[in-house]
Amino acid sequence: MKRTKIAELIGHAPENQKVLVQGWVKSHREYPDVSFVALNDGSTIKTMQIVLDANFKAEYEAAHPDQDYKELMKSINTGAAISVVGHLVPSEGKGQTSEVKATGLKVFSPFNPDFPLQKKGATLEFLREKMHLRPRSNTFGAVFRIRSAAAFAIHKFFTEKGFFYVHTPIITGSDTEGAGELFHVTTLPLNNIPKTADGEVDYEQDFFGKSAHLTVSGQLNGETFAMALGDIYTFGPTFRAENSNTSRHLAEFWMVEPEMAFYDIEMNQDLAEEFIKYVIQYVMDHCADDLEFFDEFGHTLNQGVGKRELKARLNFVLKHKFKRITYTEAVEILQSASKKFEYPVKWGSDLQSEHERYLVEDHFKKPVIVTDYPKDIKAFYMKLNDDGKTVRGMDVLFPGIGEIIGGSQREEDYDKLVKRIHEMGLPEEEYWWYLDTRRFGSAPHSGFGLGFARLLMFLTGMTNIRDVIPFPRYPRNAEF
Ligand code: 4AD
Ligand code: MG
Numbered sequence: 001m002k003r004t005k006i007a008e009l010i011g012h013a014p015e016n017q018k019v020l021v022q023g024w025v026k027s028h029r030e031y032p033d034v035s036f037v038a039l040n041d042g043s044t045i046k047t048m049q050i051v052l053d054a055n056f057k058a059e060y061e062a063a064h065p066d067q068d069y070k071e072l073m074k075s076i077n078t079g080a081a082i083s084v085v086g087h088l089v090p091s092e093g094k095g096q097t098s099e100v101k102a103t104g105l106k107v108f109s110p111f112n113p114d115f116p117l118q119k120k121g122a123t124l125e126f127l128r129e130k131m132h133l134r135p136r137s138n139t140f141g142a143v144f145r146i147r148s149a150a151a152f153a154i155h156k157f158f159t160e161k162g163f164f165y166v167h168t169p170i171i172t173g174s175d176t177e178g179a180g181e182l183f184h185v186t187t188l189p190l191n192n193i194p195k196t197a198d199g200e201v202d203y204e205q206d207f208f209g210k211s212a213h214l215t216v217s218g219q220l221n222g223e224t225f226a227m228a229l230g231d232i233y234t235f236g237p238t239f240r241a242e243n244s245n246t247s248r249h250l251a252e253f254w255m256v257e258p259e260m261a262f263y264d265i266e267m268n269q270d271l272a273e274e275f276i277k278y279v280i281q282y283v284m285d286h287c288a289d290d291l292e293f294f295d296e297f298g299h300t301l302n303q304g305v306g307k308r309e310l311k312a313r314l315n316f317v318l319k320h321k322f323k324r325i326t327y328t329e330a331v332e333i334l335q336s337a338s339k340k341f342e343y344p345v346k347w348g349s350d351l352q353s354e355h356e357r358y359l360v361e362d363h364f365k366k367p368v369i370v371t372d373y374p375k376d377i378k379a380f381y382m383k384l385n386d387d388g389k390t391v392r393g394m395d396v397l398f399p400g401i402g403e404i405i406g407g408s409q410r411e412e413d414y415d416k417l418v419k420r421i422h423e424m425g426l427p428e429e430e431y432w433w434y435l436d437t438r439r440f441g442s443a444p445h446s447g448f449g450l451g452f453a454r455l456l457m458f459l460t461g462m463t464n465i466r467d468v469i470p471f472p473r474y475p476r477n478a479e480f
Helices: 054-063 068-075 122-126 138-160 221-227 264-288 288-301 310-319 327-335 353-363 414-423 429-441 452-460
Strands: 015-032 035-040 048-052 080-090 098-109 213-214 232-240 252-260 323-326 368-374 391-399 400-407 446-450
Touching: 015 048, 015 098, 015 288, 035 080, 048 080, 054 068, 054 098, 068 080, 068 098, 122 138, 122 391, 138 232, 138 264, 138 288, 138 452, 213 232, 221 232, 221 252, 221 429, 221 446, 252 264, 252 452, 264 288, 264 310, 264 368, 264 391, 264 400, 264 452, 288 400, 288 452, 310 429, 323 327, 327 353, 353 368, 353 391, 353 400, 391 446, 400 452, 414 429, 446 452
Parallel strands: 048 098, 323 368
Antiparallel strands: 015 035, 015 080, 035 048, 080 098, 232 252, 252 446, 368 391, 391 400, 400 446
């Protein structure tokens, strides 16, 4: 017999049909002549009530004369893995419409009193130390079902729009962002690194014959495909060796990067807004139970999140058009704000998280897209405006998160691009193939990168980015 997942079973009318359910015990309530087991199989946050009644006991004892029924009952407790055959019947109890009246039971793995997730109300910090077991908690089960649905929604959105999914490389020789936050990839012996005559590392002897590292972004490779297939996107892991121990940064995170031929910065903003709204709507439509859980209980886990705030926030974002302002306008607003910032606001310096959040949460009270940043604080590939000072970059800022998307119209002019590479002190020869796209059939194009984990923070209301990725990597932590 094939098992039916509990998510599916909940939708079935109970007509005494025979079913097989398999999962992990959440709780077990024992009474003198009946026992109720709440079983979860991960397919939903909901549990199926398993009823072990007097009939079951009599039949079990007759079939297993050498076994102690009391011991069996003890073995079925929080964390145990079991398999149950029974009949789906209407439930007399409160809280569920159907339940499984057991006729057969198999214990794969009995209750172990050392199971760390037995007590309710474990903190997120505690669960972070049990990264390998935390998916079994209600909270993390919900996070990762939502993560899966959101990933699917991303593919669905772009596929429906005629975008092609391109797999850009993980190991690369070019630094897209030019920020130097790279994890090197090498097979050179670390205790005896070969050096050239002038004392540099001799990468000639390394695996790739040159210096290589984990990618910080698939954008540059993505651009070469946009100049061929038109509209493309990448969705994969990216890596940054920035030593920032914050609740919004990971050393390994997934990024979605669409890149579109013939798009200008306006079209880029339109797409970004439509895209985020689509994914939010999809998750609201397909993860109702998990969102309901966060809506009701999220505030008990995360500081600064109100009860019944999450769904209202998601709906609010769906309903309102994102505010679009330039960096220069943003600076003016921040400078005339009565709020005192830790970092002073000055034209030319990057917006800090506190500034971004002021714009979104206090001033406009909705998502904001900031464009036209000073060229010196943005990457080399962004298209230079006619003023010669600003570039056509855009950051999408979200409540509670700050920057969720970073993107730009790209510089399509060969000479201007080379000039920017030199101005930023980057090695032109490393970018020869990228520059070729500006020599052959160059055309206006744009793209952006969405930090998938940051979107998940918004979708779930989780306030620490380490709690929305299965196995977070951050400074001094690569356990699991
Ligand atoms: O703004 P970023 O650095 O932009 C790029 O990498 C561009 N190449 C994207 C493009 O235009 N194709 O990063 C994009 C997004 C940020 O807005 C943020 O959401 C996320 O990636 N991000 C991080 N998420 C988690 N941990 C980190 N350390 C992150 N750094 C960036
Ligand atoms: Mg950015």
